[in-house]
Amino acid sequence: MKPATLKQIAEQLNISISTVSKALKDYPDVSKKTKDLVNELAKDLNYKPNAFALNLRNKESKTIGLIIPEIVHHFFSSVIKGIISQAEEKGYLVIILQSNESYELEKKQIELLMNQRVDGILISLANGTADYAHLNEVLAQDKPLVMFDKIAKLVRCSKIVIDDRKAAYLATQHLIDTGCKRIAHFRGPLLPQNSIDRFLGYKKALEDNNIPYDPSLVYLCECGEHSFEEGKANAQKLLQDHNDVDGIFINTDLVAIGAINEFKKMGIKIPEDISIVGFSNWHMSSVISPSLTTIDQPGFLMGKNAFKQLHLEITNLKNNLPIVHQEIILQTDLLKRESTKDITAKKNKLHL
Incomplete structure (x- = not known):
């Protein structure tokens, strides 16, 4: 069944859209009887809240960007699994882009993610990246950025690496x-x-x-x-x-x-x-x-730590708390x- 809208629920119950919205959010100024009627009809009509609109009101998109050099590479596929395992727990959508080791493509992808209003960006640099202006621009716009594996020491952001x-x-x-x-x-x-x-x-x-x-x-x-x-x-x-x-x-x-x-x-x-x-x-x-x-x-562990650090910085930014950049060094074994x-x-x- 196609999900109903607030307007459809309001029309069937002959009440205002704002009352329907308040009832669904359990506002105290709406009677219990009205709340019960609204919630029951919303369930029957398969009503789903507009997550995008809700996130905009909360000043977040609940999406993050991930740029990696190669998706098919075993190490990076492990990193992706680690990132997604944590992102799903926190209700985040991950937009995954592949730079193909191209600096020019990497720049375009950063611009694309910024235009999509992602909450933060995770990146492993392309081999051809020697200029970091596009990365510094992300930070200048108060957007959390976390690098992993292939990093730039000159960019002042958090980094997840091995020694x-x-x-x-x-x-x-x-x-x-x-x-x-x-x-x-x-x-x-x-x-x-x-x-x-x-x-x-x-x-x-x-x-x-x-x-x-x-x-x-x-x-x-x-x-x-x-x-x-x-x-x-x-x-x-x-x-x-x-x-x-x-x-x-x-x-x-x-x-x-x-x-x-x-x-x-x-x-x-x-x-x-x-x-x-x-x-x-x-x-x-x-x-x-x-x-x-x-x-x-440890690709999977690197992915988990990269998302955790990005999520911490997103949360701090949302709550007007300072962002403290971290360099997390993971253990390797022979x-x-x-x-x-x-x-x-x-x-x-x-x-x-």
Whole structure:
């Protein structure tokens, strides 16, 4: 049945629209008899309140915007699930937009969300974003903005991240601890902060273990929709350029899986010839052969925390309370699998 309007209810009961509205809101100046008649008829006629109009009166839209680089990426799909799990609890609609790693598209999407009068915006930056004027404009209009994963340190807003430098250090240190001495890095694009930090973590681990840093062992990946092919291409380049590499730390799992696929085709044994550590714990990482040692990046938890922080700022703004920006750093773990050497097993074999 098509939902009725306040006018239809008023006409059937021969009372004013304002009386119907007050009765539905349980105003004290409307008699119990009238309230009962209105509520009973509203139920019979399938009346539904106009949520949009109600939200406008409350100076909120109960919608938030979410801009991510890629929807199909395993990590970002986990983030979306985390955001929606919290948004549904609070009665919020999430408008999800994909920037396709484009700065220009990201700018247009910010403008679109502002025109839609969303209550706040969650964003993980596109790889091509180097100018932050569009983000600062959001904050200048007193609209809460929370960044996650790929962030800009120069934008004064809340951020939900992992310690990418520490995680990359841990990944590289694991390669060193398993006997690798010539370690390459397939890094992400030059701009995103997380890509920079993962490179710096790799470099610091080498330095702390007195392993000379060789820039020719660092290969650039855009880490977009062609990540798998980039992994294959960089694996080929690496073997052409260097025949003495025994370990690789790779910026994302999909690139790592592409590299593993190519190495296997070329007769390179993993981890006997080359050990590999990935990043993010994509769902395919545990089922490929050999299974991929990787950094577990908590996407679902990042999404939950991102929405919680945004909702807190929306609530504070509504109640004329100050917004305190937070940087929340989530824990990561190294998941040891078959793509790196098990030196414990080797020691036990020698002992026997």
